[in-house]
Amino acid sequence: MQEMKKGSLELLVLHLLYERPSYGYEICERLRERSDGTLRFEEGAVYPLLHTLEREGLAEGYWEGSAPSPTSGTVATSAGEEADTTRKGPRRRYYRLTPAGVEALRAAVQEWRRFTGAVGRVLGEAARGEASLRGEVA
């Protein structure tokens, strides 16, 4: 499972940001909740990834929090949800996908589906082989 998680964090984070703008801690929580605790990353690994996405132009970071900003309020997301960015307390750095990020997500999803499809086909053949073997034994 550990090896399978390698490389998948980028895809997952891109997808979560596609759903709505989010900040690091929230991304970690959403990952944990949505995977029922199966996907658990060292939380610190999210920030270098977010910063790299931002440096490559795939995501855009902005601060929200104690200091009101022109963009504060609710943000309509690509998935039709709303992110509440009006809050008190320490400010948070939110990230949202750029058009280039959406394209990167699309490509990453296709790649992932090719990969999982190939793995599935192999496992399917293996399952059929196992069933066949069990039948012969019976």
Next chain:
Amino acid sequence: MSMNASGRADSHAGTDAGQPGFSTIDELLAAVERQLSMAADERALILEELRGHLEEAATAREAAGQDRAAAEREAVAAFGAAGAVAARLNRAHPVHWGTARMLRGTLAGILIPYAVWTLVTFPLLVYNYAHLTTQERASQPISLWGMAFDALPLAFGAFRVLFSGAGLVWLAAFLALSLAVPFAWGRRSRQSWRPGLAYGLGLLVGFWWLLPGILIRRDDFEQAQFVLSAAAVWALAPLAVAASFAGARLHLPARLSAAFQSPRPSTRSSTTRRLPAARALTVGVAVILLGANVWAGTRAAELARAEVLPPVSEQLARAQAIAAFPLRLPSALPDRLTLTSVELVPGATARPWVALQYESADGVWLTLSETNAQPADDSLPIAPNYRVSQGTVGGAQPVWWLYTRKITARETILMWQQDGLYFTLASDGPFSVDELKQVAASV
């Protein structure tokens, strides 16, 4: 752009593997902070973002019923290894050595070695001078500004230090201080060779004149020593690249690695308010250099004040008392020239040269030097740098020659040997060779 989500540290990060785990947010952030290499303002924002995450994670655990200490401990543990996080953040925020930074690095490569050269040379020049005998000092009057000028690279004063007892001190200090800069740049930027290349280029630009200097002044120094010295200085260029590479790649223990990070007040941890070791070392070295130069300036001023030359007759008597041979003075001198000083010039052997300085009111000078010790280099100068002649002086069939240095085209020097003594007669005045031969013959 793949991400290893396991949070393992890479080999280059100065990880905290093997160290006890951090139990508070401040401790973890201080450890991350020490290993970040980006600019201070960028670093502060990153740390603010990480702190926000950790505080929120701890608060959530506290809300679930944990006490604050346990909540922080768990939040810190879930965050992952400080070294791994810092290493990845460093990769995500590379310090880019583009054209502008390379140009600044090259300029620094010119200025810093010049400054180091001067600041290291000046105290050692004064130290050497202060350790001459009183008589030797009296015969070589100095001024504060003259000594400071000699310390500049182009004045070649460092070569006098280099070939003295303090030579190793000079060499070690110059190399260490000059190479510390590309090492620190490599360390902080995580750029292997670019900082060193920029610095090394600056060094070569700044010291391009060393080879011409050797060619022009090879009669003033032992040539092999001079070539070695120039080679040592030029070798700093590739060494700068190596230092930068070592700074970027060398895996230092975490405490030492952290020493190369700047102090920054962005986290609340009291540990980060301490002066990092590298900064403390820099300040310490700067204070020592400054102190040594202040001492040198004060000492040079004292020595200059103390060395008001006595009357010429007294100088002559003192020189005669030291020289183990009867001093000879020319009986035939061009008009206007009078004896103004008598200097004892250290030679290659324990027996010094005695230099009789004749000057006119309009600045024309003529120096007659004599010694009873065979000079270290008494071979004929090599053409084409010198115009060599042979002849006689005073009909005594000594071998003598004259030549013209390229650096001061008008300077003419006659050298000859007579009665076991060695003489040179030098002047850049408007005298013909025949006039100088007449002076030589009258000695």
